[in-house]
Amino acid sequence: MTTPPLLSVRDLVVEFPTRRGTLRAIDKVSFDIAEGEVLGMVGESGAGKSLIGAAIIGLLEPPGRIAGGEILLRGERIDSLAAEPMRRIRGKRIGMVFQDPLTSLNPLYTVAEQLIETIRTHIDCNDREARERAVALLDRVGIPAAARRINDYPHHFSGGMRQRVVIALALAAEPELVIADEPTTALDVSVQAQIIDVLKEICAERGASVMLITHDMGVIAETADRVAVLYAGRLAEIGPVRDVIQHAEHPYTQGLMGSIPTLTQTSSRLVQIPGSMPRLDAIPQGCAFNPRCPHAMERCRRDRPGLLPRGADREVACWLYEAAEEEVRHG
Amino acid sequence: MADTVLQVAGLTRYFDVSKPWLNRVLEREERQFLTAVDDASFEIERGETFALVGESGSGKSTIAKMIVGLLAPSRGTIAFDGEPMHIQQGAAMRNLRRRFQMIFQDPFASLNPRWRVGEIIAEPIRTFGIASGAEVEREVARLLEVVGLSATDAGKFPHEFSGGQRQRIAIARALSSKPEFIVCDEPTSALDVSVQAQILNLMRDLQDEFGLTYLLISHDLSVVRHMANRIGVLYLGRLVEIADSKRLFTDPQHPYTRMLLDAVPDLALSGRRRTPVTGEIPNPINPPSGCAFHPRCPHVMERCKREIPLSRPTATGTAACHLLEDAPVA
Ligand SMILES: Nc1ncnc2c1ncn2[C@@H]1O[C@H](COP(=O)(O)OP(=O)(O)O)[C@@H](O)[C@H]1O
Ligand SMILES: Nc1ncnc2c1ncn2[C@@H]1O[C@H](COP(=O)(O)OP(=O)(O)O)[C@@H](O)[C@H]1O
Ligand code: SF4
Ligand SMILES: [Mg+2]
Ligand SMILES: [Mg+2]
Numbered sequence: 001m002t003t004p005p006l007l008s009v010r011d012l013v014v015e016f017p018t019r020r021g022t023l024r025a026i027d028k029v030s031f032d033i034a035e036g037e038v039l040g041m042v043g044e045s046g047a048g049k050s051l052i053g054a055a056i057i058g059l060l061e062p063p064g065r066i067a068g069g070e071i072l073l074r075g076e077r078i079d080s081l082a083a084e085p086m087r088r089i090r091g092k093r094i095g096m097v098f099q100d101p102l103t104s105l106n107p108l109y110t111v112a113e114q115l116i117e118t119i120r121t122h123i124d125c126n127d128r129e130a131r132e133r134a135v136a137l138l139d140r141v142g143i144p145a146a147a148r149r150i151n152d153y154p155h156h157f158s159g160g161m162r163q164r165v166v167i168a169l170a171l172a173a174e175p176e177l178v179i180a181d182e183p184t185t186a187l188d189v190s191v192q193a194q195i196i197d198v199l200k201e202i203c204a205e206r207g208a209s210v211m212l213i214t215h216d217m218g219v220i221a222e223t224a225d226r227v228a229v230l231y232a233g234r235l236a237e238i239g240p241v242r243d244v245i246q247h248a249e250h251p252y253t254q255g256l257m258g259s260i261p262t263l264t265q266t267s268s269r270l271v272q273i274p275g276s277m278p279r280l281d282a283i284p285q286g287c288a289f290n291p292r293c294p295h296a297m298e299r300c301r302r303d304r305p306g307l308l309p310r311g312a313d314r315e316v317a318c319w320l321y322e323a324a325e326e327e328v329r330h331g
Numbered sequence: 332m333a334d335t336v337l338q339v340a341g342l343t344r345y346f347d348v349s350k351p352w353l354n355r356v357l358e359r360e361e362r363q364f365l366t367a368v369d370d371a372s373f374e375i376e377r378g379e380t381f382a383l384v385g386e387s388g389s390g391k392s393t394i395a396k397m398i399v400g401l402l403a404p405s406r407g408t409i410a411f412d413g414e415p416m417h418i419q420q421g422a423a424m425r426n427l428r429r430r431f432q433m434i435f436q437d438p439f440a441s442l443n444p445r446w447r448v449g450e451i452i453a454e455p456i457r458t459f460g461i462a463s464g465a466e467v468e469r470e471v472a473r474l475l476e477v478v479g480l481s482a483t484d485a486g487k488f489p490h491e492f493s494g495g496q497r498q499r500i501a502i503a504r505a506l507s508s509k510p511e512f513i514v515c516d517e518p519t520s521a522l523d524v525s526v527q528a529q530i531l532n533l534m535r536d537l538q539d540e541f542g543l544t545y546l547l548i549s550h551d552l553s554v555v556r557h558m559a560n561r562i563g564v565l566y567l568g569r570l571v572e573i574a575d576s577k578r579l580f581t582d583p584q585h586p587y588t589r590m591l592l593d594a595v596p597d598l599a600l601s602g603r604r605r606t607p608v609t610g611e612i613p614n615p616i617n618p619p620s621g622c623a624f625h626p627r628c629p630h631v632m633e634r635c636k637r638e639i640p641l642s643r644p645t646a647t648g649t650a651a652c653h654l655l656e657d658a659p660v661a
Contacts, residue, residue, distance in 0.1 A: 044523035044524070044525060044526075045523055158611050159611075160611050161611070188386040188387055188550070188611075188612065189386060189550065189551075189552070189591060189594045189595065190386060190590060190591060190594045190608045190610075190611075190612075191608075191611055192594065193593070193594040193595075193596070193607075193608045194607070194608055194609070196596075197607065215523065215524075216596070217524075217598060218595065218596025218597070218598050219596055221596055221597060221598050221600055222596045222597060241600075242600055245598065245600060246600065255525060256524065256525055258528075259524050259525045259527070259528035260524050260528075260553070260598065261528075261531070261551075261553040261554055261556065261557035261558075262553055262556075262598050262599065263552065263553055263556050263580055263592070263595060264599060265556075265557070268535065269532055269535070270528035270531055270532055270557070271528060272525075272528050272529050272532055273525045273528075276493050276495060276523075276525075276526060277523075
């Protein structure tokens with residue numbers, strides 16, 4: 001079969017020209033998202049998660065720009081599109097959910113006006129049908145008394161309810177892909193769980209793929225099929241969620257997993273990765289993680305490891321895994 | 332005998348959230364009060380970590396501020412080593428203040444950006460007369476090393492440090508008055524997990540080394556589970572449950588505690604079937620009658636809507652739920 005994946009990002013490079021030189025914030029990142037798949041993109045703040053999302057939907061803020069690589073939606077390049085066709089893709093084929101619901105909602109219009117307009121722009125139907133669809137969507141995302149609440153303005157809803165409205169809006173045009181950037185980060189724990197459930201269920205029902213961007217490995221564990229771990233603008237590791245969480249291979253992922261306190265653990269100390277993620281103007285030569293890595297070798301300080309295949313569905317960017325099987329060390 | 336270091340009884344704090352007088356008159360509105368903390372009682376033992384956990388707006392920071400004296404209680408008492416705090420004055424108060432310190436969520440906001448790190452840490456040393464002259468500088472250098480920074484960092488400004496390093500500076504400052512008790516209000520909530528691990532490990536080490544007692548405030552149940560001996564769970568300003576840390580997670584008594592536990596994402600991928608969490612936190616200005624949790628509670632009874640449940644003893648603490656009166660929660 002040669003059907004292209006729903007989304008394919010190949011060697012993506014994002015740069016910021018500054019007075020003191022060009023900063024490379026995303027450095028040759030490659031991954032695919034399959035039809036109906038939820039891909040988690042995880043990393044600490046500043047790793048470049050949001051920039052990847054913004055690059056895909058063509059909303060990088062200048063002077064940030066795509067300086068290399070390509071982005072393909074069902075095999076067609078979308079990184080070089082003009083503003084207008086890109087805007088149509090954003091409205092129709094790729095839906096978006098951001099951390100702050102108010103970036104997606106216009107405070108001056110009712111929820112009905114915003115949903116109906118989105119539906120009518122992208123789906124062939126009359127006003128009454130659009131309203132029916134809108135009410136059904138709101139009902140589906142868990143807005144009580146949807147037929148009445150639809151006439152309210154965004155500020156009439158609580159934070160959690162607003163994020164439900166945004167999810168409805170993101171799905172209104174029946175997109176193929178939803179990019180959700182920290183959709184639950186601003187919400188309380190008890191509300192977070194509800195929003196994650198709604199997002200996951202409704203996308204599954206409608207066959208939409210999801211790129212879920214978050215710093216929270218717990219959210220990824222509950223939601224994603226596969227996870228990509230980002231460090232200093234580069235992919236450290238990518239693979240099925242269960243494999244990566246239970247058997248992390250990249251030393252950074254191993255450290256990250258050990259540093260997360262859990263409800264069941266008994267150890268009195270957390271795993272500590274020394275130091276912190278480098279700034280963009282000070283990314284070390286070779287493997288970006290090498291100064292913090294307990295396994296760093298001569299080669300790690302010299303050459304950058306690319307993503308090396310590990311079995312059928314995993315890739316790891318670490319020299320430890322380049323050697324023959326018997327030389328592979330586990331951390 | 333338990334060695335109680337902090338005793339909080341019936342602690343209550345209202346805030347006047349009325350509109351300005353003219354608006355009230357024109358719109359014919361009553362004055363409005365918000366009960367941020369309602370009748371909270373708990374004790375903290377020397378050398379332990381007591382945690383308060385709750386979602387935003389549950390009253391955690393208000394309790395912290397009352398304990399360190401940044402905010403006056405509307406009602407209730409706080410006693411440190413058996414001595415009531417509010418009647419302390421002058422030198423006695425100053426001595427008491429020295430024994431207490433606080434660490435906040437945002438280390439940047441709590442560090443004066445125009446001062447060098449050395450001055451930031453030296454200030455309490457001078458104020459409380461811990462050291463003088465050249466000794467101050469030596470003490471600052473020692474403290475910087477204790478928190479994992481270097482003595483030469485004293486000459487730098489806060490903005491030259493990362494978030495995690497700034498929190499280390501805040502901790503060094505807090506330690507400088509040689510306190511016994513530190514209130515930590517969401518000390519790692521603004522940090523990435525790998526940096527959080529560094530700070531939590533440091534807090535543990537310091538506790539062992541100096542015999543510190545912590546009041547740890549957090550919305551993160553995993554952090555609280557990792558750090559605390561005992562935990563109090565807050566909901567809309569009320570302490571709904573207090574229990575030993577292990578017990579709270581293996582045998583939660585209050586339905587809200589159960590709901591919170593069910594809401595934590597499962598990193599262990601155990602595939603456990605969670606009870607779906609429902610509803611959101613109501614407006615604290617007009618909290619629900621009776622048990623404030625009743626609109627979200629799967630076990631709600633008639634009585635819950637009318638009567639505020641009293642705290643009742645449980646295996647290792649207390650819980651305030653009408654169900655506990657007759658039988659344990661099914
Ligand atoms: N306009 C900009 N100019 C320079 N650097 C930027 C700009 N926007 C983002 N960056 C940098 O790009 C990196 C990645 O940012 P971002 O994608 O927002 O990270 P994340 O979402 O993972 O927290 C960060 O180091 C950030 O400082
Ligand atoms: N100075 C204040 N004036 C009015 N309301 C306040 C004030 N400080 C806190 N509150 C309210 O008191 C409640 C508890 O707040 P807080 O103690 O900050 O909660 P937490 O730290 O658990 O998030 C909230 O509803 C908050 O809005
Ligand atoms: S490549 Fe080297 S430095 Fe980088 S993670 Fe692997 S072992 Fe560590
Ligand atoms: Mg981001
Ligand atoms: Mg607070």
